[in-house]
Amino acid sequence: xxxxxxxxxxxxxxxxxxxxxxxxxxxxxxxxxxxxxxxxxxxxxxxxxxxxxxxxxxxxxxxxxxxxxxxxxxxxxxxxxxxxxxxxxxxxxxxxxxxxxxxxxxxxxxxxxxxxxxxxxxxxxxxxxxxxxxxxxxxxxxxxxxxxxxxxxxxxxxxxxxxxxxxxxxxxxxxxxxxxxxxxxxxxxxxxxxxxxxxxxxxxxxxxxxxxxxxxxxxxxxxxxxxxxxxxxxxxxxxxxxxxxxxxxxxxxxxxxxxxxxxxxxxxxxxxxxxxxxxxxxxxxxxxxxxxxxxxxxxxxxxxxxxxxxxxxxxxxxxxxxxxxxxxxxxxxxxxxxxxxxxxxxxxxxxxxxxxxxxxxxxxxxxxxxxxxxxxxxxxxxxxxxxxxxxxxxxxxxxxxxxxxxxxxxxxxxxxxxxxxxxxxxxxxxxxxxxxxxxxxxxxxxxxxxxxxxxxxxxxxxxxxxxxxxxx
Amino acid sequence: xxxxxxxxxxxxxxxxxxxxxxxxxxxxxxxxxxxxxxxxxxxxxxxxxxxxxxxxxxxxxxxxxxxxxxxxxxxxxxxxxxxxxxxxxxxxxxxxxxxxxxxxxxxxxxxxxxxxxxxxxxxxxxxxxxxxxxxxxxxxxxxxxxxxxxxxxxxxxxxxxxxxxxxxxxxxxxxxxxxxxxxxxxxxxxxxxxxxxxxxxxxxxxxxxxxx
Numbered sequence: 062x063x064x065x066x067x068x069x070x071x072x073x074x075x076x077x078x079x080x081x082x083x084x085x086x087x088x089x090x091x092x093x094x095x096x097x098x099x100x101x102x103x104x105x106x107x108x109x110x111x112x113x114x115x116x117x118x119x120x121x122x123x124x125x126x127x128x129x130x131x132x133x134x135x136x137x138x139x140x141x142x143x144x145x146x147x148x149x150x151x152x153x154x155x156x157x158x159x160x161x162x163x164x165x166x167x168x169x170x171x172x173x174x175x176x177x178x179x180x181x182x183x184x185x186x187x188x189x190x191x192x193x194x195x196x197x198x199x200x201x202x203x204x205x206x207x208x209x210x211x212x213x214x215x216x217x218x219x220x221x222x223x224x225x226x227x228x229x230x231x232x233x234x235x236x237x238x239x240x241x242x243x244x245x246x247x248x249x250x251x252x253x254x255x256x257x258x259x260x261x262x263x264x265x266x267x268x269x270x271x272x273x274x275x276x277x278x279x280x281x282x283x284x285x286x287x288x289x290x291x292x293x294x295x296x297x298x299x300x301x302x303x304x305x306x307x308x309x310x311x312x313x314x315x316x317x318x319x320x321x322x323x324x325x326x327x328x329x330x331x332x333x334x335x336x337x338x339x340x341x342x343x344x345x346x347x348x349x350x351x352x353x354x355x356x357x358x359x360x361x362x363x364x365x366x367x368x369x370x371x372x373x374x375x376x377x378x379x380x381x382x383x384x385x386x387x388x389x390x391x392x393x394x395x396x397x398x399x400x401x402x403x404x405x406x407x408x409x410x411x412x413x414x415x416x417x418x419x420x421x422x423x424x425x426x427x428x429x430x431x432x433x434x435x436x437x438x439x440x441x442x443x444x445x446x447x448x449x450x451x452x453x454x455x456x457x458x459x460x461x462x463x464x465x466x467x468x469x470x471x472x473x474x475x476x477x478x479x480x481x482x483x484x485x486x487x488x489x490x491x492x493x494x495x496x497x498x499x500x501x502x503x504x505x506x507x508x509x510x511x512x513x514x515x516x517x518x519x520x521x522x523x524x525x526x527x528x529x530x531x532x533x
Numbered sequence: 534x535x536x537x538x539x540x541x542x543x544x545x546x547x548x549x550x551x552x553x554x555x556x557x558x559x560x561x562x563x564x565x566x567x568x569x570x571x572x573x574x575x576x577x578x579x580x581x582x583x584x585x586x587x588x589x590x591x592x593x594x595x596x597x598x599x600x601x602x603x604x605x606x607x608x609x610x611x612x613x614x615x616x617x618x619x620x621x622x623x624x625x626x627x628x629x630x631x632x633x634x635x636x637x638x639x640x641x642x643x644x645x646x647x648x649x650x651x652x653x654x655x656x657x658x659x660x661x662x663x664x665x666x667x668x669x670x671x672x673x674x675x676x677x678x679x680x681x682x683x684x685x686x687x688x689x690x691x692x693x694x695x696x697x698x699x700x701x702x703x704x705x706x707x708x709x710x711x712x713x714x715x716x717x718x719x720x721x722x723x724x725x726x727x728x729x730x731x732x733x734x735x736x737x738x739x740x741x742x743x744x745x
Contacts, residue, residue, distance in 0.1 A: 214641035317726035
């Protein structure tokens with residue numbers, strides 16, 4: 062009899078199965094895409110391809126567009142009048158007007174980083190498939206959505222067909238137990254996971270986060286976690302929706318209408334991995350054992366507890382890995398054995414789709430209140446959206462930042478990607494709440510240390526990398 | 534129609550560094566360009582600016598194959614990384630693992646990404662370093678080296694699309710439109726909240742023209 066029972070499925074497989082339009086003979090699936098976030102960097106060539114082929118947009122109501130990468134975060138009226146960034150933003154506005162796609166302009170109250178405004182609008186919903194021409198689309202998995210980043214050609218395919226031909230990923234579960242100690246945050250969970258499994262460790266997997274420590278996380282923290290899943294190589298990260306999720310989703314502008322809500326809630330209640338569902342890989346983390354992490358190299362994998370020292374390549378046996386470490390240390394201008402807390406910084410960046418939400422700003426403000434940024438350090442806070450900025454100002458967070466010596470900016474990707482004027486200069490060292498410490502990521506020759514908002518705030522005050530637990 | 538990939542005989546450039554992300558392949562500031570063509574001049578921009586980069590060093594400046602280290606193309610989804618490689622003349626990348634989005638993007642520009650186990654990869658890397666001609670034979674799924682052959686795996690539909698230079702969007706519109714319509718009708722009935730209503734979209738009606 063047991064073989065007549067439906068097989069136990071993972072959360073990922075349930076959402077995938079619900080979106081299979083057809084399965085091809087080779088086992089790949091034609092996957093239906095419910096929602097598409099459109100931004101200025103990955104869309105111009107997609108729109109151009111659609112125009113060149115003479116194809117129509119399949120479904121205008123499945124897309125929302127916003128410019129976030131190239132927009133300035135200060136003096137907006139002055140700095141976006143001309144040049145490449147202005148042309149790129151203008152192109153997005155033109156393309157969305159042609160296709161009747163809602164476009165949110167830079168000075169609108171709904172503007173912000175795509176991955177911050179999707180959830181704010183209720184565009185991101187449990188159980189939906191959501192894509193964007195941006196790798197951090199994994200963020201939306203925090204809602205129990207199947208969300209993943211795609212290339213521009215795939216964006217074009219979604220515009221024209223609303224489907225993507227995809228090969229199903231395998232399942233990985235990361236179970237997090239224990240309570241996060243004071244001064245330790247979800248950023249430290251994800252940095253420690255990436256350090257453990259590597260930047261390629263998640264390639265080919267969808268990662269579901271589970272366990273009591275995950276259930277205890279706010280939506281903002283869950284978004285941080287799923288956001289950086291791509292830094293472990295996995296295109297998809299997701300968390301089963303629960304009361305925390307529903308509290309966030311209810312009443313948003315694009316959430317299910319009251320008449321549809323009961324059916325949506327019944328549907329979403331099924332969005333969890335069944336008992337006995339098989340995962341191809343399991344990883345366990347005890348949050349109680351974690352310390353605040355910082356990155357020391359040029360991949361997010363090269364991260365350590367802040368209490369540690371810059372590692373020594375000479376103590377690594379694998380020659381390829383040794384060469385990689387030497388390259389990182391050379392780029393970062395660090396000597397093996399240096400205590401991480403002795404690394405002096407020039408700049409601080411608090412923001413991005415990873416850590417630019419209200420809770421992130423609150424956590425940083427808790428550390429900054431009544432303190433001053435160290436002499437010689439230049440610091441900026443960039444809210445992830447206009448809504449985050451408005452909410453932060455309503456509770457006086459902007460004053461805490463500016464009183465401490467931070468600049469308080471308008472929303473955008475800013476110095477996470479260095480496509481506007483917010484960049485590091487050659488050799489400058491930055492404590493950053495963003496997601497990538499790649500060579501040149503924050504500016505040519507710039508040196509990035511990834512960390513949580515409270516750790517970046519602590520670094521701003523100390524003028525060097527510093528253990529926030531000593532400042533609380 | 535894009536240029537199909539069938540056979541390729543060329544020398545291969547060895548680039549064994551691990552974890553080369555797409556920011557290194559194509560730095561973000563060039564993402565402001567609105568075109569797909571001509572991006573090869575920005576390929577590995579910072580590395581090449583330092584001088585002595587393998588793709589600027591004869592005879593590898595004529596390479597059409599790049600032999601990479603592990604986790605090549607991780608990070609950003611930017612398809613410009615592939616467009617730049619293709620524009621530069623690279624038609625095939627051979628490594629032990631690739632970033633998943635980069636890997637998917639390659640096929641869209643008829644760049645063949647080949648994943649090999651470490652021992653086979655080491656043989657190809659040695660051939661690249663020895664400046665030997667390498668042949669990639671897609672129909673037979675093999676790499677022909679001076680000292681033997683190495684087979685490789687590729688998904689059937691990926692292979693087909695490379696061999697024919699297939700336009701996948703066109704194929705979906707031609708073959709699958711009825712299935713898509715049927716799926717949408719069923720989903721709209723079962724999960725109507727996934728389809729925004731005019732009332733919901735009216736949320737954006739107050740957005741003013743030209744407010745930036």
